[in-house]
Amino acid sequence: MKQKRFILPESEIPTQWYNIQADMVNKPQPMLNPGTKEPIKAEDLYPLFAEECANQEVNQTDRWIDIPAEVREKYAYYRCTPLVRAYGLEEALGTPAHIYFKNESVNPLGSHKLNSAIPQAYYCKQQGVTNVTTETGAGQWGAALSYAAKLYGLDCAVYQVKISYEQKPYRRSIMQVFDALVTPSPSMSTRAGKDILTADPNHQGSLGTAISEAVELAMSTPNCKYLLGSVLNHVCLHQTVIGLEAEKQMAMAGEYPDIVIACFGGGSNFSGIAYPFLRHKLSGEKKNTRFIAAEPASCPKLTHGKFMYDFGDESGYTPLIPMFSLGHDFRPANIHAGGLRYHGAGAIVSQLLKDGLIEATDIRQLDSFAAGTLFAQAEGIIPAPESCHAIAAAINEANKCKETGEEKVILFNLSGHGLVDMTAYDQYISGTMANTGE
Numbered sequence: 351m352k353q354k355r356f357i358l359p360e361s362e363i364p365t366q367w368y369n370i371q372a373d374m375v376n377k378p379q380p381m382l383n384p385g386t387k388e389p390i391k392a393e394d395l396y397p398l399f400a401e402e403c404a405n406q407e408v409n410q411t412d413r414w415i416d417i418p419a420e421v422r423e424k425y426a427y428y429r430c431t432p433l434v435r436a437y438g439l440e441e442a443l444g445t446p447a448h449i450y451f452k453n454e455s456v457n458p459l460g461s462h463k464l465n466s467a468i469p470q471a472y473y474c475k476q477q478g479v480t481n482v483t484t485e486t487g488a489g490q491w492g493a494a495l496s497y498a499a500k501l502y503g504l505d506c507a508v509y510q511v512k513i514s515y516e517q518k519p520y521r522r523s524i525m526q527v528f529d530a531l532v533t534p535s536p537s538m539s540t541r542a543g544k545d546i547l548t549a550d551p552n553h554q555g556s557l558g559t560a561i562s563e564a565v566e567l568a569m570s571t572p573n574c575k576y577l578l579g580s581v582l583n584h585v586c587l588h589q590t591v592i593g594l595e596a597e598k599q600m601a602m603a604g605e606y607p608d609i610v611i612a613c614f615g616g617g618s619n620f621s622g623i624a625y626p627f628l629r630h631k632l633s634g635e636k637k638n639t640r641f642i643a644a645e646p647a648s649c650p651k652l653t654h655g656k657f658m659y660d661f662g663d664e665s666g667y668t669p670l671i672p673m674f675s676l677g678h679d680f681r682p683a684n685i686h687a688g689g690l691r692y693h694g695a696g697a698i699v700s701q702l703l704k705d706g707l708i709e710a711t712d713i714r715q716l717d718s719f720a721a722g723t724l725f726a727q728a729e730g731i732i733p734a735p736e737s738c739h740a741i742a743a744a745i746n747e748a749n750k751c752k753e754t755g756e757e758k759v760i761l762f763n764l765s766g767h768g769l770v771d772m773t774a775y776d777q778y779i780s781g782t783m784a785n786t787g788e
């Protein structure tokens with residue numbers, strides 16, 4: 351029988367995260383204080399983030415950063431995650447390519463987001479923080495953080511993008527199971543929310559509006575920190591456990607990927623699977639590996655955005671981030687991949703794209719669901735709408751191999767499952783879904 355799943359024991363959970371900033375020749379540009387235009391230092395971020403996260407954010411020297419033993423203990427609830435050879439999908443496509451996926455959907459909350467929620471909540475607890483707040487789109491980050499907050503006895507308040515709050519009621523319920531306080535954004539509970547609603551009473555919300563509200567709450571509440579689920583360097587750092595495990599598992603399979611693919615919202619799961627492999631490209635050891643970020647055609651910051659200093663949120667509360675962006679007031683269409691509806695790309699990934707070390711591709715909504723459905727039928731896992739974009743990009747590459755007869759090794763990250771996103775699949779199956787906003 352052919353080996354399908356490559357499993358690592360708990361003892362193989364990485365002991366360190368990989369900090370790609372240390373290896374980059376062209377370092378990501380610093381974030382700037384919007385008032386003074388001075389580069390942001392770690393101390394500037396202490397009012398907002400856990401201190402350790404702020405330090406990690408600006409760390410451009412330490413290649414490896416220790417994972418606290420207490421965090422590894424919690425990772426062991428669901429790590430190491432399996433690497434799977436997608437024989438079923440290969441057969442369905444009739445491709446000579448070898449397709450592998452890293453299955454990050456197998457944790458209790460169903461997405462990779464827990465990999466950063468746990469350490470962020472841990473660092474808050476360590477420094478005596480009692481309350482945490484955040485934004486969430488489709489709800490995966492909010493769900494992961496609600497659970498991580500519960501693990502460490504922190505109170506958690508989540509601003510959920512209004513359209514997702516309405517479209518995905520079960521993720522709201524999941525957050526509420528973990529005792530999080532969930533508010534649809536924009537709301538009347540913050541000044542930012544009030545301003546946005548005054549200008550447009552029908553505003554459907556975006557990650558940008560929800561971030562503004564959460565940041566405002568954190569800044570105005572004692573002993574409260576703001577935790578972000580993507581975009582920032584320290585979040586991408588935490589996600590490197592994905593690629594570090596995958597590297598060992600690919601070795602178990604006796605292969606090394608020619609192409610590494612992940613869907614792209616703010617860049618955390620892409621960074622997580624890509625950077626550990628990218629380090630061998632940066633060192634010159636594996637020059638030809640390609641890295642592809644798959645974004646939605648309706649929110650195409652990498653393929654159609656501009657590199658600029660832009661705010662991370664709608665109201666302009668955050669530092670200015672050097673990144674590919676569609677503009678912080680960009681209103682993404684209401685696609686089902688809520689986690690990909692973000693206007694910007696994060697500083698590291700943006701620099702890597704500028705330097706030609708990674709590529710990006712944009713995927714239309716209907717194509718993403720066609721790919722996700724084919725994958726589900728072939729592999730028995732219903733993928734998250736976000737993950738469908740990675741699958742579509744992987745299928746595109748596998749189909750090219752079919753034309754050329756090349757036996758390329760393709761690795762993609764399955765960032766989450768779609769079992770709470772079945773309204774989206776319903777629409778796809780009934781033919782009422784459209785390619786909105788493209």
Ligand SMILES: *Cc1c(COP(=O)(O)O)cnc(C)c1O
Nearest residue numbers: 490580615616617618619689766
């Ligand atoms: C949040 C999310 C994404 C997008 O976020 P990234 O930071 O770009 O990884 C992708 N897939 C799933 C399942 C998500 O929950």
